[in-house]
Amino acid sequence: MTDFHNLEDWLEWIDELSDKHYVVVDHFLSQPLYTTLKNYFVEHQELFTQAGIGSLDNHQVRTKIRGDKTYWLDANRDVDLNSFWHLVQETKNVLNRYCYLSLSGHEFHLAHYPPGGHYARHLDQFEERSNRMITMIVYLNDGWKTGDGGELEIFEPDKSLSLIQPLGNRCVLFKSGVVPHAVLKSHKDRYSLTGWLTYQPKGLAWI
Ligand SMILES: O=C(O)CCC(=O)C(=O)O
Numbered sequence: 001m002t003d004f005h006n007l008e009d010w011l012e013w014i015d016e017l018s019d020k021h022y023v024v025v026d027h028f029l030s031q032p033l034y035t036t037l038k039n040y041f042v043e044h045q046e047l048f049t050q051a052g053i054g055s056l057d058n059h060q061v062r063t064k065i066r067g068d069k070t071y072w073l074d075a076n077r078d079v080d081l082n083s084f085w086h087l088v089q090e091t092k093n094v095l096n097r098y099c100y101l102s103l104s105g106h107e108f109h110l111a112h113y114p115p116g117g118h119y120a121r122h123l124d125q126f127e128e129r130s131n132r133m134i135t136m137i138v139y140l141n142d143g144w145k146t147g148d149g150g151e152l153e154i155f156e157p158d159k160s161l162s163l164i165q166p167l168g169n170r171c172v173l174f175k176s177g178v179v180p181h182a183v184l185k186s187h188k189d190r191y192s193l194t195g196w197l198t199y200q201p202k203g204l205a206w207i
């Protein structure tokens with residue numbers, strides 16, 4: 001099995017992403033790549049730090065809004081994840097080609113929500129920095145059950161809600177600027193790889 005997907009699958013996911021603004025894909029990674037990611041997570045867990053939110057720097061305020069700890073990845077440093085970086089590049093290529101986007105960069109972190117952790121409703125684009133175009137999450141939780149909490153809650157335009165369980169090797173892609181979402185309180189340790197495919201206007205590259 002290769003780490004990439006065939007175009008037919010991609011076109012189906014892209015259709016759903018265009019229509020509903022998000023798509024959920026199960027069994028997204030090959031089993032070896034999924035295992036590599038999970039091991040990487042465990043090996044780096046002591047390096048995680050409390051996640052921030054925009055410009056707010058008050059610890060109490062932050063943990064009220066989001067309770068996860070994160071570890072930012074760097075494709076140049078984290079070369080053990082090369083297969084994953086290739087997959088990210090392929091994802092950008094298909095989205096550029098078939099959704100007419102101009103994705104050029106990316107930023108990814110590993111995230112750990114300890115029991116009781118959540119993330120209040122938000123959008124992934126900030127006022128001061130709105131170059132995040134597509135959010136890409138891969139969950140790393142084997143044996144997640146109903147009742148464990150930690151669902152990704154998506155607020156649909158018609159005001160209905162969709163709850164997505166953070167099941168192992170499930171990928172969620174959504175449009176960062178238009179999909180309000182939250183992470184419901186998790187009752188267990190909840191692990192994920194979360195990233196953003198970004199658009200870097202050429203003229204801004206040196207700012
Ligand atoms: O882990 C998730 O399901 C979503 C995380 C999230 O919304 C974020 O990190 O911005």
Ligand SMILES: [Fe+2]
Nearest residue numbers: 122123124181
């Ligand atoms: Fe988010």
